[in-house]
Amino acid sequence: xxxHCSGVRPENPYLPHPARIIRTLPQIPDHQLFQIRxxxxxxxxxxxxxxxxxxxLSVIGTGEAPFSISSSPTRPGNIELCVRRIGHVTDALxxxxxxxxxxxxxxxxxxxxxxxxxxxxxxxxxxxxxxxPLRSLLWYALDNRSKFNNVTxxxxxxxxxxxxxxxxxxxxxxxxxxxxxxxxxxxxxGIWKAHVGVVTTLFGHAEIDPxxxxxxxxxxxxxxxxxLNELLKRNFPKDRILMSLERNMQCGVGKCGHCMVGYKYTxxxxxxxxxxxxxxxxxxx
Amino acid sequence: MRIVILPKENLAEFIGHxxxxxxxxxxTKRGEKSLVFAPVSDLSEIELNYTRTILPLKKYFFKATDVxxxxxxxxxxxxxxxxxxxxxxxxxxxxxxxxxxxxxxxVFGGKYVDTYYFARRSKVAIIGLDCIPDDLCFCRSTGTDxxxxxxxxxxxxxxxxxxxxVGTSLGDDMVRAADSLFRQVKKEDREAYKRNSVxxxxxxxxEIQLQDLPGxxxxxxxxxxxxxxxxxxxxCGICSMVCPTCYCYSVFDELSLDxxxxxxxxxxxxxxxxxxxxVAGGHNFRAQRSSRVKNRYFHKQRGFVSQYxxxxxxxxxRCKAYCPAGIDIVEVISKLRSEIRV
Ligand SMILES: Cc1cc2nc3c(=O)[nH]c(=O)nc-3n(C[C@H](O)[C@H](O)[C@H](O)COP(=O)(O)OP(=O)(O)OC[C@H]3O[C@@H](n4cnc5c(N)ncnc54)[C@H](O)[C@@H]3O)c2cc1C
Ligand code: SF4
Ligand code: SF4
Ligand code: FES
Numbered sequence: 228x229x230x231h232c233s234g235v236r237p238e239n240p241y242l243p244h245p246a247r248i249i250r251t252l253p254q255i256p257d258h259q260l261f262q263i264r265x266x267x268x269x270x271x272x273x274x275x276x277x278x279x280x281x282x283x284l285s286v287i288g289t290g291e292a293p294f295s296i297s298s299s300p301t302r303p304g305n306i307e308l309c310v311r312r313i314g315h316v317t318d319a320l321x322x323x324x325x326x327x328x329x330x331x332x333x334x335x336x337x338x339x340x341x342x343x344x345x346x347x348x349x350x351x352x353x354x355x356x357x358x359x360p361l362r363s364l365l366w367y368a369l370d371n372r373s374k375f376n377n378v379t380x381x382x383x384x385x386x387x388x389x390x391x392x393x394x395x396x397x398x399x400x401x402x403x404x405x406x407x408x409x410x411x412x413x414x415x416x417g418i419w420k421a422h423v424g425v426v427t428t429l430f431g432h433a434e435i436d437p438x439x440x441x442x443x444x445x446x447x448x449x450x451x452x453x454x455l456n457e458l459l460k461r462n463f464p465k466d467r468i469l470m471s472l473e474r475n476m477q478c479g480v481g482k483c484g485h486c487m488v489g490y491k492y493t494x495x496x497x498x499x500x501x502x503x504x505x506x507x508x509x510x511x512x
Numbered sequence: 513m514r515i516v517i518l519p520k521e522n523l524a525e526f527i528g529h530x531x532x533x534x535x536x537x538x539x540t541k542r543g544e545k546s547l548v549f550a551p552v553s554d555l556s557e558i559e560l561n562y563t564r565t566i567l568p569l570k571k572y573f574f575k576a577t578d579v580x581x582x583x584x585x586x587x588x589x590x591x592x593x594x595x596x597x598x599x600x601x602x603x604x605x606x607x608x609x610x611x612x613x614x615x616x617x618x619v620f621g622g623k624y625v626d627t628y629y630f631a632r633r634s635k636v637a638i639i640g641l642d643c644i645p646d647d648l649c650f651c652r653s654t655g656t657d658x659x660x661x662x663x664x665x666x667x668x669x670x671x672x673x674x675x676x677x678v679g680t681s682l683g684d685d686m687v688r689a690a691d692s693l694f695r696q697v698k699k700e701d702r703e704a705y706k707r708n709s710v711x712x713x714x715x716x717x718x719e720i721q722l723q724d725l726p727g728x729x730x731x732x733x734x735x736x737x738x739x740x741x742x743x744x745x746x747x748c749g750i751c752s753m754v755c756p757t758c759y760c761y762s763v764f765d766e767l768s769l770d771x772x773x774x775x776x777x778x779x780x781x782x783x784x785x786x787x788x789x790x791v792a793g794g795h796n797f798r799a800q801r802s803s804r805v806k807n808r809y810f811h812k813q814r815g816f817v818s819q820y821x822x823x824x825x826x827x828x829x830r831c832k833a834y835c836p837a838g839i840d841i842v843e844v845i846s847k848l849r850s851e852i853r854v
Contacts, residue, residue, distance in 0.1 A: 240624040241580055245588040287583050288774055290765045330589050475791050477763045477781075480624035484760035484783065487807070488797075490815030495623075509733055509810070 240480050243285040243330025244270060248323055249305055254391050257312040258356070259321065260297065262305045263331060275300050277338025278363035279471060279499045283479045284308065285330030289319035293476045293494075296334060297359045299366035306331075309359040309391060335479045336498045339364050339469060344441050348377040350433075352454050354426055354446025358382055358391045360471050360498075361445050365405075372404055377440075379406040379433050383426030383450070386411050387419045397421070408432055427453045437461050443469040443499075455502065468502035513660075514678040514687075515697050518667065522693040523674070524555040527603065529690040533637055533682075534599030537572075539565050549602065558604060563646045564830060568756035569602065569609050570616060573632045576753075577779045580628070583765070584773040592775075594631075603639040608649075608826040610640055610663055611656035612756025618820050619759050637682055640666035642712070648829030650718040650842055656826040657712075670704040720845045722813070722823060728849055729814040733806075737847045742802025744837045749782030751808070751831035751839075757824040758782070783807050809844065 245266040252260040263284075265271040276296055285291040298307035312321045323329070349368055353361045361380075368375045380399070384390035390411065399407035400421065408429040410422035422429060426446075442463060444454050451470065458468055474493040477483035486493035489508030491500075500508075518526060530536055535551060538558040542548045547565045549572070552558055581589040617633070620626035640663040651657040659666065664683035667674040675697065678684050687694055752758040762781040767774040781788065784804050789797035798804045816824035825841070832840045 239591065239627045242591065243581075243589045285589065285765075285776075287585055287588060288765055288767045288771075291763060291776075328585070328588055473791060474797065475789055477761065477778075481622065482620060482624070482626055482759070483762065483778075483781070484811075485762070485781070485788065487783075487811060487815065490811070490818045492819075 246331040276334035279338035280334035282333030286319040292316040295360035301370035345374045348440040350442040352444045353382045354450035357445030381429040437463040465503040516694040518674045534601040538603040581776040600636045604641045607659045608651040608828045610659045611826045615757045637664045642668045651827035653720045654827035738802045738806040752782035754830040
């Protein structure tokens with residue numbers, strides 16, 4: 228149809244931009260932090276995003292998959308992805324060495340509603356790999372400390388060897404401007420100094436004012452349900468509870484249909500949804 | 513809108529003229545009963561009185577499999593060499609098909625523009641043709657039995673001539689290039705067009721009630737109708753392949769034998785396929801057939817309305833015509849509305 232002829236050729240939104248793996252930092256078994264930098268220096272420096280957004284990462288010859296950006300936009304230059312090895316693309320990614328070429332496009336998704344969060348208390352509750360997107364928000368808040376009220380992190384892992392960003396987070400325990408509560412389900416070594424017990428037990432160690440707090444929960448479904456319970460018990464407003472959803476994503480830009488929940492695209496309308504959204508969308512949780 | 517008359521005896525010659533605007537494609541016979549859009553060289557190969565082709569026009573713009581990029585280990589992903597700037601004229605396109613394309617325009621446009629789709633869209637001229645519905649067509653219910661945009665020319669049969677609406681400047685060029693074949697609209701033509709319009713309206717047999725359907729869909733989310741339909745559905749995905757507005761796809765990298773280069777491709781997918789909503793780690797968000805069938809209807813009649821302001825079904829009847837399990841969209845919706853006792 229001729230009325231779609233237009234002079235300007237729009238950019239191809241699916242084209243992965245060349246980027247290099249700068250460093251790979253093993254975390255826990257089958258989890259690595261990848262520091263990645265765009266080849267084009269101008270792009271590396273200007274690339275910015277919101278905490279909670281994701282990129283589509285291509286391993287050349289294998290395929291593409293979505294990953295939350297785990298670094299904070301307050302520290303531009305490299306982006307960091309915390310990846311769990313689980314299949315086709317991630318297997319291939321784990322075989323790559325520093326300086327390997329990959330493809331990256333994005334950032335995609337809504338990210339956390341930073342403007343709304345500012346001026347409030349933040350309660351971040353993470354389980355397992357859920358720390359990946361929350362780490363971005365955590366450092367964003369700590370690097371813009373004056374814009375937020377109290378910042379509390381609750382993070383649970385199975386055991387001390389299963390905790391992502393362990394040393395980075397342990398270092399936060401002594402900081403006065405953030406309440407960092409770390410817990411493990413069990414500690415056989417006996418040297419773990421922080422809490423022991425499931426993540427919900429941490430609620431006994433923090434005071435939470437539901438009237439001026441936003442909660443962001445990321446983690447396994449079962450943890451989500453228990454944490455939600457704790458928040459609802461405290462009359463937490465449903466639209467102040469934020470969560471990040473994972474769905475099958477083939478495009479990241481609202482075309483392929485795969486990430487549909489109810490009548491929203493996780494890739495465009497999400498991946499961050501409120502609990503209120505969840506109640507109103509079939510299939511969400 | 514400019515409207516002219518093309519006497520039927522001039523159609524063959526006009527079709528000849530159209531070929532100078534691009535490679536001519538039209539509905540043509542493939543086998544005894546099947547029709548497809550394919551290249552044709554003259555009027556004799558064109559089925560003028562057809563109802564539906566197997567595949568809708570989307571196959572021209574959003575290919576069943578499509579090369580997105582070439583890649584190599586050293587350079588990463590690069591756009592494939594552009595197709596030569598060849599033009600096409602597709603003749604004989606029904607109103608529901610044109611609406612189907614307008615829906616795909618919405619999906620592939622927006623904030624992120626699907627450049628593959630729109631590059632092809634800009635190379636294709638659309639010559640519409642109206643039609644008489646059969647027992648499966650319900651485009652009147654979906655409001656897609658008439659189009660006022662989305663075509664370069666649109667031909668309506670008014671007996672011994674076609675009334676031709678000129679939709680674009682390219683369409684106007686086509687008419688002017690064959691000026692002597694056309695004549696002015698006369699009073700009898702207008703009367704004939706209006707008579708045919710009534711006749712066409714009266715020939716619809718299938719109907720669905722779309723008004724307030726999104727609300728009913730929400731209300732009947734847990735309806736046993738979904739289980740019943742799920743029982744019958746074979747998860748073959750044919751309904752998605754033949755649907756003019758189904759656009760789901762998946763992406764894969766295909767490595768060449770040299771192990772160093774290859775292509776990223778996309779391929780039509782269907783939300784009815786079992787692994788459609790599977791995520792890494794093995795969790796399937798729609799493991800049940802009933803939940804996948806429900807998703808298809810929910811997306812078209814509920815989700816699309818809230819995303820794009822209209823349902824994404826154009827009432828072409830293909831999903832029923834080709835479903836091996838005989839699942840009938842009109843019946844499913846009537847059951848949901850409890851207009852049929854089950
Ligand atoms: C918004 C978002 C953010 C994410 N953030 C992170 C993150 O920060 N860190 C992280 O580690 N992960 C993250 N994930 C999950 C990550 O995208 C998946 O783990 C990744 O897609 C796995 O890819 P794979 O090829 O290694 O796995 P595979 O299991 O090989 O899966 C490849 C793709 O094919 C599908 N698939 C799986 N099995 C089959 C099958 N049998 N047949 C057909 N298709 C199949 C999967 O759904 C997947 O999309 C995120 C996901 C989303 C949606
Ligand atoms: S064509 Fe029929 S049987 Fe096949 S997936 Fe669609 S509804 Fe199910
Ligand atoms: S859902 Fe069925 S009737 Fe509606 S447009 Fe698609 S194939 Fe045609
Ligand atoms: S990932 Fe393709 S539509 Fe969301």
